Amino acid sequence: MSEIIRMVEIMKKYNTYAEEITVLDSLNLAIKEGEFVALMGPSGSGKTTILNLLAGIDNTTSGSIFVGSDEISAMSDGQLAKWRSQHIGFIFQLYNLIPALTAFENVELPLLLTPLNRSERKEHVGTALDIVGLKDRMSYYPRQLSGGQEQRAGIARAIVTDPTILLADEPTGNLDGKSAEEVLLLLEDLNSIFKKTIVMVTHDPNAASRASRVTHLEKGILKEDMTKEDIIMNKNRVIGN
Amino acid sequence: MMKYLPFILKNVFRKKTRSILTISSIILPLILICYLGTFLNLLEQPNAGESRGAYRLVTRHKVGLTNPIPSNYADKVSRLDGVLAVTKFAWFGGIYIDDSARNFFPRISVEPETFLKVFDDASLSKGSVDDWINDPSGCIVGEEIFKKYGWKIGDHIVLKGTIYPVTLQLTIRGVFGVQGGRSDTLFFNRKYLEESLPSFRGKIGTVWTRARDSDAATRLPTQIDELFENSSYPTKTETEKAFQMGFISMLGNVKLLIASMAVIIVSVIVLIASNTIAISARERIREIAVLRTLGFSRLMILSFIVGESLVMSIIGGLLGILVFLMTFKPLKALLAKTPVGGLSFSFTIFPETILLGIIVSTVVGLVSGIFPAIGASRRSIREGLRYIG
16 A cells, blocks of 8 residues: 655644743654554644644644645645645544534535535535434534534544545544444444545544554654554553553 | 525524624614715705706794794895895694604695795696685695695695694695605695784795895895894895705714714724624634634635624614614604704605615624634634634
């Protein structure tokens, strides 16, 4: 499989009032097309920063990020917005559905950026909601859905444009065990059946064990990179972190 | 852009109470703006007399219209050089059918013999001047009200006095139209009023003078007022337009005053609407960050927020204009019953006023939305996603 994501010598610093904080230090990371990668590490290790950089919602201090043939680290804000709408599906820990919109309207949002007409959009939204098992809840508002259903609606919103890459930031972090399991199964299906490349930030070793590869970060430096086999073999060690 | 409209509307009405209150805060000042615009338009109207080729002057009591002047003033004015014709007016008012705004139209006692000499731009389309002159209880009515009430020549009209304690029974002897002017007034012979109400005898409200040319029209007001300066009834003479606007003109620089009031009102609406939009945008920092994560550009976020502001403002504006239109006639009728009832003659709905209302509400929407929109669209996505409201 070819590389779809390549992060080269990534440096990311944040300036606070008091000091300059280095979050990522000369980070190199390559992800192959169709991989399901879990990013693990303690709080402040830079996991979410990597996700934000990959989504083009944050800028590197130095280094380059390539997604497919696009160097997103060289793109302008406007170019990034357009690129995101075409290539990235983002799944949030807190679901982040718009409360004033129904599940259908929430999932339809990214399609408003496409040239699809109303009936085509309706068809796409129906398909996405069907995949996540929420077709019968399309007229429900977020407040009328359970946490697990909200997250599934969030996933439907992320996949409705058929993006190349899915980025998930602690997708099960706010869910009970049963709902988390449903979401993880869904992500597995999206990876195995729909061949989506998934990068997931998680603290949960159980969630990480569903990934084909786990990358461990510590203070902005890539420490370990394990395959699924490694994870299973070293499950206790992973859980220990 | 239309595909985003449902999304914008949902955001506008997501907090219904706040939206309704904000829209209401736009409706009320908009009504006021429309009325101010009407007054400004009245002031901007060309001099009715000049535009119709006649130079008409109005002489009234110096203190105000509620103070009558002697009817013989008309004879004295008529002897001045440059005067072509003079006629006498007295506002009657009264009630026709009932007191409702629907049945309101100006009713004025005049001198039939001289009336059409001064108002040479008016002409009878039905009936004759002689019939009117020969019938003490005769009257002429404007084409507009003639048509509205389905009257016929010879029909009787009963007017119940309000200012004057008398009921008049009038007979329609003619129908008049005014070229380029309005014809919703009833004029009847003042002698009939004098006979019905002896205490009214010898008193008039105004003297209307038709000047020979512009030189005479310029010179005569001073000359007329000097003529009665030391009498018990000093006068104020002005052009027809100035007279119609006289009550407002007394306030001084009316245009500046009205314009200043309008600017203050618009500024207040902008601040109120801007505050609402700013609060709404601040409450949705995380949502806006989510939208940008989904691929909505800064410009689109800016457009959404300005769009919300515009929608709210235009709804408020249109409702304001609607209320203005609905209240206009009753207010006009109310005005006509006051001592400044003469002003209601020129009080009309100008298309420019409606346009002004639409422009003001659009500008309010744009200006009040733009600053919160810029702030919301410039916030970084990372900060927005971390925001806990």
